[in-house]
Amino acid sequence: MSEFRLPSLGADMDAGTLLQWLVQPGDTVHKGQVIAVVDTAKAAIDIEIWQDGTVQTLQVQPGEKVPVGTVLATLRAPGEAAGAAPPPQAAQLAPVPPATARAPSAASAPSAVSGAAGGATQGPSPPPQPTFAAGPPPLPAHPAAPSGLRLRVSPAARRQAEALGLDLHGVAGSGPGGAITLTDVARAAASALASASPAGPAASATVPVAEPTPGTPATDRQTEIRRAIASAMSRSKREIPHYYLLETIPMARAQQWLAQANAGRPITARLLMAALQLKAVALALKRYPELNGFFIDGQFQPASAAHIGLAISLRQGGLIAPALHNVDQLPLDALMPALADLVQRTRAGSLRRTEMVDASITVTNLGDQGVESVLGVIHPPQVALVGFGRITQRPWVDAAGGLCVMPVVTASLAADHRVSDGHRGGLFLAELREQLQHPEEL
């Protein structure tokens, strides 16, 4: 018998609300399988299990908010007899006594909350959540979002909808904040089938004109995101002795290469300069591992791969920096769709747990409409942040001593002086500049 606990959801999150179980007691599960969807301040996140086994009991009901470390479910190891079960208290998804009954246990839940990545600014465990009405399985509490708005959809629900060819714009979300869950997708699919319209998914035809999510949830999320940013950034400025370096990088070659590459591509397969810059950072990091990793318990732990956190601004305000995995290994043609997908899901509020915790460095790109340079704040426990400003035309002296007009970008490095020094940081930026002079090798 083992316990499956709510894992860490990132440095700035210490609790989550269970949105949905994707398994039932008795189900066999496999390592890496997504078994639950948990809502956090920032997004609905898929939670994977890290061992094989059979689900014995589900200990937390959808709608309950619990601290990191809380037992969510119990598991039998493969081959273990079912007899050794604890009293099956919350064994079914059927309505149970409301959350108030569980609040005390949530409060006294394991206080290993502030683990490696845990927010050190918080107390050992957050105050009890008095009421988070669990109640019966949620019904569509929120009207469907008007077509055209970014939808909040759990990753599992999104995959299922894609598999069914279902347009989610007409689907009412019953999760917190109006998020569309797997149950909602199943319901919508059933009703689309029932109406048996040959003209395609019927769900999209029934779009009431209404607020996307009534009342407080959106505002709450705003507030929570703001609080999460405040917590992480305050910790960064309190604990991390930053140093900053800037380098002006000529971009003519990268621009020419990109224009040529894109000329032969349909618009849906075109590359953005941001993808080239990310790849260049990932490759440059290979020679400067002291910029890629985590500072935990007074020690630097280098990361095994370049999982780059992308600072993605949210349209309604705020910012999330989920990880794009293994950027150093992705060819540009794979990196670009992965980047587009991550941006889209971040803004839809639908991320995987690994994306919330794996980033080993952050890249912020203030883009082609933004400012010329940015000096970033490191996201703890990471130890570096690379910033790109806008590409601008500048007078430039070429190798032969002639004057020309050159598109340039200012790249910056903010790094943790406990782990690296300016000399090596400068060499990293020089390597980054070199990488961008050979775009064909990215």
Added chain:
Amino acid sequence: MAHAPLNDADLRATVIATLQSIAPEVEPELLRDSRPLRLQVDLDSMDWLNFLIGLSERLKVAIPESDYGQLVTLQDLMDYLKARLG
């Protein structure tokens, strides 16, 4: 859709609808057609690409990257699309 002649109002409506699918907060009546669009609407390079993908799919018009430089204002965009559709 590709064969139906679009009048200016229809074309504008399509452009605005596509824009709103990227940036839901856009209020069409506040947009100035003759001012740079991306100074009025916060579109990063990914948003801009998705906006043009949306237009090319809705209107069945190819928009080569080499033409992006011409597409500064909403009016530029509509003139460009009208020429391509005509």
